[in-house]
Amino acid sequence: MGFFEFIQDRWPVLSFLAYQHMSVVVQSLILATAVGIVLAVLAYRSSAGAAAGNALSAVGLTLPSYALLGLLIAFISSGVAVSVIALAFYGCLPILRNAIVGLRGVDPKLVESARGMGMGRLTTLLKLEIPMAWPVIMTGVRVSGQMMMGVAAITAYVLGPGLGGYIFAGISRMGGANATNAIVAGTIGILVLAVILDAALNILTRITTSRGIRV
Amino acid sequence: MSESTVPASETVEQPGDGTVHGEQIVLDGVTKRYPRQKSPAVDNISMTIPAGEIVMLVGPSGCGKTTTMKMINRLIEPTAGRILIGDEDITRKDPDDLRRHIGYVIQGAGLFPHMSVGDNIALVPRLLGWDKSRIRRRVDELLDLVNLEPSYRGRYPRELSGGQQQRVGVARGLASDPPVLLMDEPFGAVDPITRQRLQDELLRLQEELRKTIVFVTHDFDEAVKVGDRIAILQDGSEIVQYDTPEQILAHPANEFVEGFVGHGAILKQLALVRVRDVDLHDAAVAHVGDDPGQATQRAQAIGREHVIVLDSQDRPQRWMSLRELRTDGVLGRVERDEQLEVVSLASTLNDTLEEMLTSSHGVVVVTGRHNRYQGVIRLDTIMAKMQDLQPAGSVGTTDAP
Numbered sequence: 001m002g003f004f005e006f007i008q009d010r011w012p013v014l015s016f017l018a019y020q021h022m023s024v025v026v027q028s029l030i031l032a033t034a035v036g037i038v039l040a041v042l043a044y045r046s047s048a049g050a051a052a053g054n055a056l057s058a059v060g061l062t063l064p065s066y067a068l069l070g071l072l073i074a075f076i077s078s079g080v081a082v083s084v085i086a087l088a089f090y091g092c093l094p095i096l097r098n099a100i101v102g103l104r105g106v107d108p109k110l111v112e113s114a115r116g117m118g119m120g121r122l123t124t125l126l127k128l129e130i131p132m133a134w135p136v137i138m139t140g141v142r143v144s145g146q147m148m149m150g151v152a153a154i155t156a157y158v159l160g161p162g163l164g165g166y167i168f169a170g171i172s173r174m175g176g177a178n179a180t181n182a183i184v185a186g187t188i189g190i191l192v193l194a195v196i197l198d199a200a201l202n203i204l205t206r207i208t209t210s211r212g213i214r215v
Numbered sequence: 216m217s218e219s220t221v222p223a224s225e226t227v228e229q230p231g232d233g234t235v236h237g238e239q240i241v242l243d244g245v246t247k248r249y250p251r252q253k254s255p256a257v258d259n260i261s262m263t264i265p266a267g268e269i270v271m272l273v274g275p276s277g278c279g280k281t282t283t284m285k286m287i288n289r290l291i292e293p294t295a296g297r298i299l300i301g302d303e304d305i306t307r308k309d310p311d312d313l314r315r316h317i318g319y320v321i322q323g324a325g326l327f328p329h330m331s332v333g334d335n336i337a338l339v340p341r342l343l344g345w346d347k348s349r350i351r352r353r354v355d356e357l358l359d360l361v362n363l364e365p366s367y368r369g370r371y372p373r374e375l376s377g378g379q380q381q382r383v384g385v386a387r388g389l390a391s392d393p394p395v396l397l398m399d400e401p402f403g404a405v406d407p408i409t410r411q412r413l414q415d416e417l418l419r420l421q422e423e424l425r426k427t428i429v430f431v432t433h434d435f436d437e438a439v440k441v442g443d444r445i446a447i448l449q450d451g452s453e454i455v456q457y458d459t460p461e462q463i464l465a466h467p468a469n470e471f472v473e474g475f476v477g478h479g480a481i482l483k484q485l486a487l488v489r490v491r492d493v494d495l496h497d498a499a500v501a502h503v504g505d506d507p508g509q510a511t512q513r514a515q516a517i518g519r520e521h522v523i524v525l526d527s528q529d530r531p532q533r534w535m536s537l538r539e540l541r542t543d544g545v546l547g548r549v550e551r552d553e554q555l556e557v558v559s560l561a562s563t564l565n566d567t568l569e570e571m572l573t574s575s576h577g578v579v580v581v582t583g584r585h586n587r588y589q590g591v592i593r594l595d596t597i598m599a600k601m602q603d604l605q606p607a608g609s610v611g612t613t614d615a616p
Contacts, residue, residue: 113325116290116397117339117387118315131329210329212371 006181014166018189021162024080024155025148025197028087032148033141035088036095041125043096044103057097065090065154073158083152083160090151091144098140102133131210138205145201149194153186163189235267237427238301238394240287245296247282256282258451259296264444266394267425271442273435273475279452280431284397287429288317300395315339318396318426323404324384326372332358332383333368339391357386360420378409385417389424398430402437411566414441419561419584435475439464440486440563447472460487484604485597486565490558490581493600495590498523498578503532503549507540514540523580524549529587531557531580557582560589564597571597 007014043049065086072082106129114124130137156164163186170182206214240263247257257279264270272280285291287298289310298305305313326335333354340350358365361382372380381401388396402410418441421428432438438445439460446457449471456468464484467473476483499514499522501507514522514537524532524546533552539545556574558567560583570579577594 109321109323109325110327112290113319113321114327116288116314116319116321118311118313118342119338120311123342128327132327210371212327212329212331212373 003181003184006178007185010185014163014185014189017161017163017166017186018193021149021152021164021190022193022197024083024161025087025145025152025193028084028152029091029141029145029148031084031088032091032144033095033137036092036140036144037099037130037137039092039096040099040103044100050100050104053096053100057093060089060093065151066157069155069158079155079159080161082158083155083162086155087148087151091148094143094147095137095140098143099133099137102136103129105136106132132213135205135209135213135215138201138209142198142201142205145197146194149190149197153190163193235425236392236394237267237425239266239299240264240395240427240429241297241299242283242287243297243299245283245286245293245298247279247286247291248294255294255451257286257293258453260452260454261296262446262454262457264427264429266427268443269421269428269430269441271438271445272429272431272448273433273438273445274448274452276433278448278450280448281399283448283452284399284429284431287395288314288319288397290314315342315391316393316395318388318391318393320384320388320396320398320401322400322402323377324372324380324387324401326380326383326387328372330371331368332363332370332372332375335372335383336387336390338387343391353390357389360389361386362416376409377405378413381405381409381413382416385413385420389420389426394427396426396428398428400432401430403432403434410437411562411569415559415561415566417441419559422561435477436483436486436565439483440565447475482565485568485601486563488564488600488604489560490562490564490567490592491560493564493592493596495581496578496593496596498580498591500525500588501535501540501546503527503546505546507543507545510546511537511540523588523591525588526551528585530585531555531582531588556580557586558592559583564600567592568594568597 040053043053068086068089069082072085073079076082076085110128110132111124114128119127152160152162153164153167156162156168159165166189167183167186170179170186173179242260242262242264245257245260246255248255260279260283272283274280282291286293287300287305289305293306300317326332327338330338336354336357337350340353345353354368355365358367363379363382363386367375367379367383372383375383381404384401388398402413405413414437430438430441432441442460444458445460445463447455447463447468449455456463456472461484463472464476464487467476497517499510499517499519501510501513501522501524503524503526510522514520521534521536522540524535526532526549532549533555535545535549554574556570556579558570558579558581560581562581567579571577571594578591581589581592583589
């Protein structure tokens with residue numbers, strides 16, 4: 001069976017798995033963004049906190065995803081839950097790093113000006129610091145999105161949702177009928193999803209960034 | 216009809232109602248001590264800032280002038296002492312609420328780049344929970360007050376020049392109509408010509424508003440020009456002299472002040488005289504659309520070689536020589552001369568003299584509110600005024616040529 005026939009034949013399954021793949025990545029990405037920004041807000045004000053955040057981000061990214069999944073599945077039986085936790089963990093690291101950089105990059109004169117006008121700490125954060133750091137934070141979100149597309153494939157190891165399972169199935173019956181087709185279809189599917197997600201995030205960044213600071 | 220002078224007092228733009236809207240500020244033994252530092256940044260300073268006046272804090276860098284000012288809105292908490300605004304001890308108030316009622320303008324304006332001009336100005340009114348229509352009216356009012364077109368409301372700070380940004384900064388500081396305005400080297404980051412304009416505008420505003428303004432600067436000339444009173448500070452915010460500019464120029468308290476005043480006290484005293492305080496002259500005037508022939512006749516009748524061309528709103532556009540006027544229809548379309556030297560009624564003679572020297576004309580056009588033509592000022596007027604000032608200036612013996 002040729003590759004295109006294969007795709008046509010398996011389209012219902014492939015499209016459903018692609019949808020699952022995108023869905024788990026997007027949901028985990030939203031979770032990761034929230035966690036990453038909260039951690040950054042807790043850390044950015046002191047240089048020790050910022051250093052700790054950066055160190056966590058650097059060390060966390062060297063952790064092999066296989067190892068993390070193996071570790072998590074020992075405690076949590078649901079493959080989907082483990083997938084989401086692992087994805088959010090990896091995803092929040094670049095966002096944490098970028099959010100710290102972005103928040104620390106806000107001109108202290110602006111912050112002082114905000115405080116001098118009677119804006120409280122929280123108001124200053126929400127109305128000045130996060131909007132100003134937003135383009136940098138969103139760059140982190142895009143990096144995370146790309147990375148999570150790949151990691152999501154590996155979560156098939158713990159029976160996570162998405163196209164990873166299709167690739168794994170292909171690998172396990174290597175040499176059998178359509179094994180290569182399955183691997184290639186899954187891989188290309190993930191690439192296409194990654195491109196779509198990045199384009200969507202790019203548009204989202206433009207919409208949510210003030211015209212006054214857009215480059 | 217040979218020469219007519221316009222008494223400036225009659226052409227003055229709508230004067231403020233003269234009501235003081237500011238409140239008195241009293242610093243009483245205020246001290247700021249940082250941990251692990253031997254000497255205090257501000258050491259036991261006491262001063263009274265009268266309601267409705269501009270008080271300049273001047274001194275070398277590191278003397279504590281900015282620290283002193285920031286204690287008034289508690290961006291820096293005093294270690295000891297009391298600060299009263301009106302009758303209220305502000306060290307007992309909620310700091311955020313306090314700051315919403317004190318205008319704060321910093322160097323480079325500190326506008327939020329991600330917000331439009333309108334949103335920047337509306338910041339404090341929004342914090343105070345004003346309703347939408349009231350905020351909208353207030354923003355329009357303030358844009359008009361600082362001479363910006365209403366169309367600027369939707370622009371972003373990076374689309375404005377430095378001077379325009381600073382104007383918006385002043386508008387933002389005034390948004391909640393606070394009795395007290397703190398200005399921290401507000402005009403330090405703009406070029407000298409823009410700075411001079413902004414100073415003039417501030418003085419014009421102050422005539423209407425009569426706020427209590429605390430203004431920090433390291434530029435003594437700015438202090439003389441803008442201040443009703445000047446406090447000259449030394450290390451630890453020690454007040455060396457606190458007096459009117461006239462008195463400080465005429466009687467510097469000690470060598471430190473003398474050094475600060477520098478040379479040329481007479482020239483500096485020119486900064487105390489405004490264009491409106493001297494008699495202006497009439498120039499030959501033509502309007503866009505006038506008949507060049509008639510304009511020429513009018514100019515010749517009062518013996519002038521040049522006419523000043525005004526637009527339909529009496530705003531000066533450019534000088535034209537009688538020779539240029541010989542061309543028919545030359546007044547039909549007149550392009551504004553961007554280099555045209557103009558001073559306002561609130562400008563100081565010092566700045567006016569500077570304009571004359573850079574322009575190499577002996578005459579500078581004077582405008583009032585909305586840039587309307589008021590008359591011209593001549594070099595001999597300034598020279599005559601300097602003669603008048605001579606006796607006062609001769610007190611400073613070190614300034615003898």
